[in-house]
Amino acid sequence: MSATPFVIERVYSASPDHVWKAITDKNRMKEWYFDLSEFKPEVGFEFSFEAGPEDKKYVHLCKISEAIPGKKLTYSWKYQGYPGDSKVIFELFSEGNAGTKIRLTHEGIETFPNDDPAFARENFQAGWTELIGTQLKNFLEKKEI
Template identity: 40%
Template structure:
């Protein structure tokens, strides 16, 4: 799971690249499987935030660092109210025939040691596993029946 001080989760899905790109870049879709993000626009340096719907309700503040359409979204991930730490989340998408491979990398979670115990590396590992390997595929399956 942890690779060169980064959490990494990989998954191959039988979904078009555009469908997955939209799922990670359109707030109205993100709200269905990820988080209800506020202020998100797919623009360089756009700052957005969200709260987790359950668990410790810390404000997550993120800033977009890189957009490579249909390939990569990279942004900071911080908790300014409880930690001075900064981490980086990268969503990388790879077309493999009719499938799409997703690689989620979260670097720098160890920078949150000055924050809550809820920000332990193990919590991030479990959270990303749940989000990438359960929430996203469940959402994508549900959209197959919407047509």
């Protein structure tokens, strides 16, 4: 079991403010991330959502532990009914005229059940690569936000 966090970085041609709004405004998030009933980028705010294949949805339980507007958002990431506790960290860096670099780090993936293929590191890698590498990029580049 690897304790190495999963990290993905991308640069978007959007300002840090626009990227921040995309990762913290529930109406924008539903277009590229998950459809959350409520979301507030405030320490202590808890949110949950269902995701997974049609035949087996997993309830994700999250609690914000750090929120620095335009710079950093951190929250816990657990699954209802399963052991394990991880942390998701979004960090934003201004790249001047090039836009904004986002670094997503998911720590603690190895704490989830290793006998359940749904929690395989490769699934997290594929999911975040799709969300950060494709969905968020497409959202930011198609919209004036």
